[in-house]
Amino acid sequence: MLYIHLRKCFDNAAINTSRDRESSYSKPYKMKAASPLLLPVLAILVLSLSCANPNPVFNNFFPCLSSHSSPLYPISDVFYTPNNSSFLSVLHSYIRNRRFSTSLTPKPFAIVSAKHESHIQSTLICARQCGFQVRIRSGGHDFEGLSYVSEVPFVVLDMFNLRSINIDIAKRTAWAQAGATIGELYYRIAEKSNVHAFPAGVCVGLGTGGHFSGGGYGNLMRKYGLSVDNIIDAQLVIVNGTILNRESMGEDVFWAIRGGGGASFGVILSWKIKLVPVPAKVTVFNKKWTLENNATDVVYRWQQVAHKLPKDIFIRAWPQVVNGGQKGMKTVEVSFVGHFLGKSNSLIPLMNERFPELGLLQTDCIEMSWIESTIFWAVFPNGTSIDALLKRASKADVFFKAKSDYVKKPIPKAGLESIWKVMIEIGIRGFMQWNPYGGRMSEILESETPFPHRAGIIFEIFYYMFWLEEGTEATNHYVNLTRRLYNTMTAYVSKDPREAFLNYRDLDIGCASPNSNESLSSAKVYGAKYFKENFDRLVRVKTTVDPDNFFNNEQSIPPLPPYV
Structure with missing residues (x-):
């Protein structure tokens, strides 16, 4: 069947019900507390319901989200279940491969289209509490659909609403949120300067969250290297909802998310990048x-x-x-x-x-100009305005x-x-x-x-x-x-290992059953191809930042056992 290659990865998988562990990291940011008027009502709801309830989304998960979100940014505005008439349109709007938008494709219990950091924090806390897996999606270009498909009960955390970009030409830097596309990033850079650029892909619909965390290459790589070679800071939301920057996450974690796939370690909230010089023509x-x-x-x-x-x-x-x-x-x-x-x-x-x-x-x-060349490389028709960089695809073709x-x-x-x-x-x-x-x-x-x-x-x-x-x-x-x-x-081609590029996700080269005791040995198969000798260091970082393996998928980085 269509998903047999995916299902094989889950024959022995189970829902993650690992015990709570407190992170040893400092907490430079705090989640916003719910309104005091709402707390008694929400407390009664949460205490009276179990995660094992037959309808956990409505009876437990949603109240949990509400209790952990800022009242200034209601979770109800960004929460979708199959009962919502717009559920499928939201789900399909960021699926770029029709292989994963069929009637047979496993669907999430819910989608959270985050508009505020508290939405991310509450989603992680409540999904962990209720045994849901979280799949994180920014641009939706995951070639195997791993950012929005799973064979165990799961929630999609959509990042596409978090798309702010702040350019500082004087310092030659920029902050870009994970849901911003590289087309939008290119456009905003060009608004400020015609002699600055950033080395990233030519497919302008790519979300910066996943594209950068997997490496990110394009036609400037021979001059300036990859996207990850030009990232100088980041914000990462880890499993307990804490938001870390480069200083608080430490250099090992900062190293890991720049090419090791951010979704194995947490949720990328934003990147700070270094702009590079280009000629006017x-x-x-x-x-x-x-x-x-x-x-x-x-x-x-x-x-x-x-x-x-x-x-x-x-x-x-x-x-x-x-x-x-x-x-x-x-x-x-x-x-x-x-x-x-x-x-x-x-x-x-x-x-x-x-x-x-x-x-x-x-x-x-x-x-x-350099910005006009991004239109050329994206294979738009001749004469297309650079405004096309701001247009997002509506569905998979x-x-x-x-x-x-x-x-x-x-x-x-x-x-x-x-x-x-x-x-x-x-x-x-x-x-x-x-x-x-x-x-x-x-x-x-x-x-x-x-x-x-x-x-x-x-x-x-x-x-x-x-x-x-x-x-x-x-x-x-x-x-x-x-x-x-x-x-x-x-x-x-290359041998021992036959190397592969993480951004071009390919389950043919190996996959692991998340939460399985064989996860590490299975991951070494694809890990060697994607990361070579760097895989072992990635595993050590994973063990430090996510020892219970909450953030996992068929080709994620596992922690060292035991993690349950």
């Missing part, structure tokens, strides 16, 4: 080659030079299947999508010297499956030709994006953040397969095609 291009005009030779050369070019240049290779020149025939077209921090009159001579095989011409280049890989040695031409053959057999629904490393990415130590994929990587691969057909049969078919392409690449 940048250059972008999209040069396309097909197999018929020697795309294989160009790709082969790209592998040798793209990671060695100056840091100001980022050139993505994007192979995909298209219709060929003859009717009924398919071919592979490779788009070389480039971003240069400078003008074209500087780029062209450099490319003619270092990468003449690309055949880049002045007419291929477009000069624009397609079903999809994604995977990732890292390459350390150039793939030989014979290997490329075998890859193109498999791609043509699979058809037009799938593609890969090959993203060059080198530059700043090779200068940062693997241990500096949990994200370990640094020196020695020449490019990263993103696999993507999409479809429109509904039903389990179609899903199985296209997921298997994705796996076929992935398996085809085995000989050419």
Whole structure:
């Protein structure tokens, strides 16, 4: 069935009923107390009801939320259950993959669309008290739906209303709440300056909460590294509702949430980021080659030079299947999508010297501001206003499956030709994006953040397969095609472990049953692929900040046993 791969992770899972433990951390922030007039009524409600009540959401969970929330920010304004007419629209509005919006998809008992920090605090306290799991969602781009799907009783904590952004150009810093999208962040930076930016993704609907905590990469990474390499502070809500900043959480926890997946340790409330300088004009291009005009030779050369070019240049290779020149025939077209921090009159001579095989011409280049280049990279139609960065998608358009890989040695031409053959057999629904490393990415130590994929990587691969057909049969078919392409690449990618990127969540590489005694041994399988040697340190941090494993999912960081 559609969710059989997810259900296998929960065969031995149980609802977390672990005992209460007080955190050893200081408490720089205090939750707002409920109105004294409400306390007697709420106390009677809470004391008279049990978490085991057949209707725990209404009879216990909601009163608990009310008693722990500020009366200035009523929880009722942001609380949804299946009895609310808007429940499904709220749930589906931040699901980006239609695989997880079907009638078979497990639904939460409730959704809390937090508008205030007290909503987060009360959700954690009351979910823990009542045995609910909490899934945390910001932009909703979790490729396996783990931020809004679970096989045990759960609550979705939506962060998308917490979206404030405060830019300080004089200090070259900004605070961004977890529910803000990177498109909104880019837009707000550009309101203040046309010569500042931030290194993050090109999909502008990504929520900063999850995107940054998994690493966050984009076309500035060869110049400035990842998003996590440019984060200087954060606010994290831990299991007992305490809000910590960098000083109060300590450097180990601050290290862990910058690339180790924040949802394993708490709820990211906001990030403080360091802005980076960019020129007033940048250059972008999209040069396309097909197999018929020697795309294989160009790709082969790209592998040798793209990671060695100056840091100001980022050139993505994007192979995909298209219709060929003859009717009924398919071919592979490779788009070389480039971003240069400078003008074209500087780029062209450099490319003619270092990468003449690309055949880049002045007419291929477009000069624009950095903020306009975010529109180009997000594949909006030409002429689209930057106001599009503020528009949020309303629903998922397609079903999809994604995977990732890292390459350390150039793939030989014979290997490329075998890859193109498999791609043509699979058809037009799938593609890969090959993203060059080198530059700043090779200068940062693997241990500096949990994200370990640094020196020695020449490019990263993103696999993507999409479809429109509904039903389990179609899903199985296209997921298997994705796996076929992935398996085809085995000989050419990293080994022992075969590395993977956390932001491209993939349950195929391993999963664990939360709260199971085998959680740690299972987690080591995917943990080695996502984090390499950093996994052990992440486990130690987890044991300190969340020893009872309240924050867990199928690919979370477990604590050291015993934790129940």
